[in-house]
Amino acid sequence: xxxxxxxxxxxxxxxxxxxxxxxxxxxxxxxxxxxxxxxxxxxxxxxxxxxxxxxxxxxxxxxxxxxxxxxxxxxxxxxxxxxxxxxxxxxxxxxxxxxxxxxxxxxxxxxxxxxxxxxxxxxxxxxxxxxx
Numbered sequence: 001x002x003x004x005x006x007x008x009x010x011x012x013x014x015x016x017x018x019x020x021x022x023x024x025x026x027x028x029x030x031x032x033x034x035x036x037x038x039x040x041x042x043x044x045x046x047x048x049x050x051x052x053x054x055x056x057x058x059x060x061x062x063x064x065x066x067x068x069x070x071x072x073x074x075x076x077x078x079x080x081x082x083x084x085x086x087x088x089x090x091x092x093x094x095x096x097x098x099x100x101x102x103x104x105x106x107x108x109x110x111x112x113x114x115x116x117x118x119x120x121x122x123x124x125x126x127x128x129x130x131x132x
Contacts, residue, residue, distance in 0.1 A: 005108070005120050009069050016065030021048040046096055054092040058085045061126075072126055076109065076119040080129055083118065091116035 022045050026034045029041035036042075053063035061072040061083075073088075074080060091112045094100040100111035109119055121129070 005071055005122055009071055009122075010120065013063065013065035013069045013071055016068055017049055017053060017063045018045065018065075020064055021045050021052055024048055024052075050089075050092045050096050053095070054085075054089040057092070058083055058088045062120075066120070070123045071120055072123065073118050073120050074126065074129065076113065076117050078129060083116070087116040087118075091118060 022034075025041055025044050025048055029039075029044075033039050034041045053065075056063050057066075057073050060067065061074065066072060073083065073091075075083065094112035094115060100115075102110070104110040105114075107119075113119060
């Protein structure tokens with residue numbers, strides 16, 4: 001079993017991702033539309049986050065925020081392999097629901113990680129797992 005990383009780094013990664021996704025929505029729709037009350041643009045940040053984080057977690061092992069903060073998502077059994085894209089998408093949807101990440105075991109894995117069979121680790125731990 002793999003130990004997970006601290007909440008501080010996870011929150012920082014989430015904030016980086018959220019900021020970048022907000023900037024993408026603003027770039028597409030414009031700041032005026034984004035800040036207009038009741039605008040659809042302001043509600044699009046969450047789906048953009050889910051897609052960005054799921055796609056990059058599947059392809060690169062972590063969202064932009066995770067990678068910039070030195071974190072990555074790996075299979076919890078320690079055997080490094082590509083993650084299942086459907087499970088990764090489900091994991092990110094569960095994160096978007098907020099409650100699953102807040103319900104976690106003593107090893108730090110939340111319901112979203114239990115669903116996907118994943119753990120979030122540092123790059124240092126990843127090097128240990130790969131034997132480098």
